[in-house]
Amino acid sequence: MGLNPTWLVGLCISLCLSISTTTAEAGGSGAAPGAQINIPNVNPRVERRFELLRQKEANERMHRDNSDDMQKMVSLAAELKQYAEAADGSSLPPEAVRKANELEKLARRVRHRLNDSMLRGGAH
16 A cells, blocks of 8 residues: 555645644744744643653752762862861961862852752652
């Protein structure tokens, strides 16, 4: 059983027209570069599974980023301790101040990530 080329061309044209009509009704005269065509999902379970997968990946990424930042924080804290022990009451070198600022920045970043995850309900 072969496909009729005329029928196939007609199907492609009607599909293209329906897509362009849908985007025109959505407020655009044509598809903008990078525009996303919203096709309704016929199976909400599939959409829910994709959403859960996206959440899981985001949580794993956040955990990995926090772990990396905490490793850097431990390393910086050890270096600062060495600077403090070597200073013996005198002022710290500029390198130590830079490392302290970097440590503070990393701690702030981790705190913000954790606060954001708790506000989104990511705390399990």
